[in-house]
Amino acid sequence: MRFLKGHGTENDFVILPDPDGELDLSAALIARVCDRRAGIGADGVLHVVRTKTSDEVAHLADEAEWFMDYRNADGSMAEMCGNGTRVFARYLVDAGLAEPGSFAIATRGGLRGIRIGESGDVATDMGRPRVLGESVASVAGHEYPGLHVDMGNPHLACVIGDPVAQLDLGHQPGFDPAVFPQGVNVELLNAVGPRRAVMRVYERGSGETRSCGTGAVATAVAAAHLAGESTGEWTVEVLGGTLTVTLTEETSFLAGPAVIVASGELAIAE
Numbered sequence: 001m002r003f004l005k006g007h008g009t010e011n012d013f014v015i016l017p018d019p020d021g022e023l024d025l026s027a028a029l030i031a032r033v034c035d036r037r038a039g040i041g042a043d044g045v046l047h048v049v050r051t052k053t054s055d056e057v058a059h060l061a062d063e064a065e066w067f068m069d070y071r072n073a074d075g076s077m078a079e080m081c082g083n084g085t086r087v088f089a090r091y092l093v094d095a096g097l098a099e100p101g102s103f104a105i106a107t108r109g110g111l112r113g114i115r116i117g118e119s120g121d122v123a124t125d126m127g128r129p130r131v132l133g134e135s136v137a138s139v140a141g142h143e144y145p146g147l148h149v150d151m152g153n154p155h156l157a158c159v160i161g162d163p164v165a166q167l168d169l170g171h172q173p174g175f176d177p178a179v180f181p182q183g184v185n186v187e188l189l190n191a192v193g194p195r196r197a198v199m200r201v202y203e204r205g206s207g208e209t210r211s212c213g214t215g216a217v218a219t220a221v222a223a224a225h226l227a228g229e230s231t232g233e234w235t236v237e238v239l240g241g242t243l244t245v246t247l248t249e250e251t252s253f254l255a256g257p258a259v260i261v262a263s264g265e266l267a268i269a270e
């Protein structure tokens with residue numbers, strides 16, 4: 001099985017090209033591939049499939065040739081992955097499967113528009129964040145109120161008002177399962193300046209990661225909410241680098257680096 005490895009602000013992915021959707025990717029196989037000692041190691045897998053070959057998204061085939069079938073490191077499926085869309089697009093362009101410029105890709109969360117050059121940063125139109133209310137995350141005995149933000153996938157973005165560097169994110173933060181029956185990605189953020197936030201994230205299905213694109217947009221939404229704003233450009237610092245989030249009245253954009261770093265043949269099989 002051919003694979004590539006890429007990352008966006010160190011949110012890292014194994015890319016599995018499978019244009020005709022022939023691979024049988026069980027949760028166990030994905031978990032082994034993502035294992036950082038016994039596998040390649042990654043926060044998730046970007047399974048690259050032609051949209052028309054997948055029953056889940058075939059209805060989007062007229063608008064997007066390629067489907068990002070995203071899997072978390074534990075093998076679970078997710079609706080969306082913001083950094084994943086950017087790395088996925090970089091792979092498509094580098095491989096000659098898409099032209100630089102603008103195009104859409106299909107995700108379980110719907111279509112996402114990409115803007116990409118021959119090289120350099122990649123931007124994704126992430127759609128309009130939906131603020132669905134408030135809830136509480138608990139981390140190491142502390143309770144943090146936050147905003148429930150739907151980015152296609154679920155987020156709980158908590159402004160903690162303290163530096164995030166000292167937080168212990170070694171374990172799944174507590175959350176209300178009645179609000180998040182499918183689990184949730186938890187962002188803990190500190191607003192450190194005008195339209196600037198530092199974020200750490202515990203991702204559903206992957207644990208703490210060094211970046212999360214959907215989480216960065218949720219972070220900007222929560223920081224903007226605190227500042228009494230709803231639009232503007234936000235800088236979100238994550239452990240793996242810096243992302244730019246633009247909130248408009250209609251939608252949101254995520255921009256930052258996305259690179260392919262390796263390719264090879266995977267010996268792991270079911």
Ligand SMILES: N[C@@H](CCC[C@H](N)C(=O)O)C(=O)O
Nearest residue numbers: 078081082083153212213214
């Ligand atoms: N890292 C991603 C989000 C991946 C999916 C998430 N763990 C979930 O289960 O919803 C991003 O960049 O958005």
